[in-house]
Amino acid sequence: MDFYAIFLRGVNVGGVKVLMKDLVALLQDAGYTQVRTLLASGNVVLASEETDPARIKAAVEQALRERYGRDIPVIVQDVEQLERIVTGFPFESPDDGIQRHEYLVLTGSQKDAAAILAGAPETSSAERVARLGHAICWEVPRGESLKTPLAKHFAKVASGTVVTTRNMNTIRKIHLAMKSPKP
Template sequence: MKVSNSNNRFCAFLRGVNVKGTNMKMAEVCSVFAEAGMKDVSSVLASGNILFSSEKKVEELKKTLEETMSAHFSYEAFLFVKSQREIETIFRENPFEINPGYHIYGFVGVDGIEKILMSEFEKSRKASGEAAQIISGNFYWTVPKGNTLGSEFGNILGRKNLKNSFTSRNLNTFEKVLKKI
């Protein structure tokens, strides 16, 4: 078996997996990725973080995998492909201090989504300690535990008009992805 180098290792972050009736077993998702030509496929957690290797370009990977996932699972799939280096940057450049009372989220999405998210965040009412920053083109949000879905910004994130533009993961998920990639 060929050992992959970090230049062709990726993680696909799927949006909307195992929420609101879209239930998928990660083993089946990994099989779909393998059938689509991806190598060294594995998953991290049940929230749709699929690690794989490929020589193809990110744009081609995104298109191929969204089409394959949509056809196999009969739903409109949205996913965002990040290279190992991009994931390392997201994790390393987190601007917020780790605090056991807060969640820290990193966002992956289409080009320019960080500016749209920041604009929406700035217009929203904030919980005490809730904050957001853009670092190196990546949007980060910290929110007190228990307020993620209850915050005004958290509700904005669920808007249908944004669903194909981004997905978010807790910083702990990025760390787990990096340990396994």
């Protein structure tokens, strides 16, 4: 049995509300076990006999489509993928008095991540960005995560590419949940 993190994109927008308790039931009915949500924002950890993340992605998206009548894209990560992200996140906040947030922009592929960064504007002097495989690591001053040119770029590309952004604290909690599953 392998564990996976499922990140729903666009949950609770566009007039469709996905309650986390309903999501758990939906995924259990689809045959997954040890299903639990974290932080009520479209983060799921589950166990599966299936070992191909692409097949899990397709099955979860199909179950969501059948239940909600619309496409809700997901990004699926296995334990090793999340481990590489958590251990490889490249930034440590400098001791300069500026409070910062660390984010992870998950994409569907390394090619998507590279294309998103290729079209990105220059970062402000207080923010940093780097690609880590299929993910984009981003550090931005607190309160600026919707205002900088880079933040606006991420929002714009989200309309045409499957991406989802999570705070690194959330990613670390999900990673820990995957490594410490509940029976």
